Amino acid sequence: MLKFCARRVISQIINYNFGFIMKKFISTFCGIAFTFSSIQAEATSEGKLDPENIIVMELKDGTVEIELFPNKAPEHVKRIKELTREGFYNGVVFHRVIKNFMAQTGDPTGTGMGGSPKPDLKAEFNDIHHARGIVSMARSMNPNSANSQFFIVLATASHLDKQYTAFGKVISGMEFVDKIKKGSEDDNGQVTNPDKIISMKILADIEKKK
Numbered sequence: 001m002l003k004f005c006a007r008r009v010i011s012q013i014i015n016y017n018f019g020f021i022m023k024k025f026i027s028t029f030c031g032i033a034f035t036f037s038s039i040q041a042e043a044t045s046e047g048k049l050d051p052e053n054i055i056v057m058e059l060k061d062g063t064v065e066i067e068l069f070p071n072k073a074p075e076h077v078k079r080i081k082e083l084t085r086e087g088f089y090n091g092v093v094f095h096r097v098i099k100n101f102m103a104q105t106g107d108p109t110g111t112g113m114g115g116s117p118k119p120d121l122k123a124e125f126n127d128i129h130h131a132r133g134i135v136s137m138a139r140s141m142n143p144n145s146a147n148s149q150f151f152i153v154l155a156t157a158s159h160l161d162k163q164y165t166a167f168g169k170v171i172s173g174m175e176f177v178d179k180i181k182k183g184s185e186d187d188n189g190q191v192t193n194p195d196k197i198i199s200m201k202i203l204a205d206i207e208k209k210k
Contacts, residue, residue, distance in 0.1 A: 054203035064173035066135055073124040073167040076137050089200040094180050098189035103180045104138055106149035115147035128166035130157045135168035152177050
């Protein structure tokens with residue numbers, strides 16, 4: 001009789017502990033799941049792209065989309081959008097393209113010496129790392145000389161960090177950027193019969209016309 005009672009008490013303790021543990025597990029698991037869902041939802045809501053800050057660039061091989069970062073380089077983003085809306089970049093060539101480095105454009109003369117009639121911009125160096133796909137402003141030796149020329153990074157170039165104003169990133173069509181005709185390494189990447197930007201537009205403007 002004593003052994004039976006002891007076994008029963010032990011069984012109840014085990015069942016109680018198991019039930020308690022399972023309740024704690026379910027509570028913790030649900031909490032984690034809820035937290036993960038909240039984080040995921042937050043990331044989705046924050047990750048929505050603003051059409052006003054998306055550049056649509058047409059190249060010979062396909063369409064490239066570039067997300068602009070007005071919070072990192074407001075004046076440079078403003079300039080790029082102004083020139084884009086003026087049609088400035090349409091037909092402009094990639095005059096300097098170096099394999100595994102970058103593709104540079106934005107000079108209507110195609111020489112690397114030209115720009116827009118607008119005044120040069122003050123540097124807005126920031127914490128954006130010049131990784132593959134980053135779009136950054138070209139300049140002369142003067143840090144405050146960016147105007148209209150920009151380049152797309154083809155492979156990580158850490159030495160450019162905080163030396164050039166990064167203002168955007170390719171979010172679609174990087175494979176088409178890779179196909180831009182390369183220049184001669186002996187001639188600092190200058191391209192003979194270069195590829196060009198067929199057109200550059202703001203996504204918001206495209207959507208308004210639909």
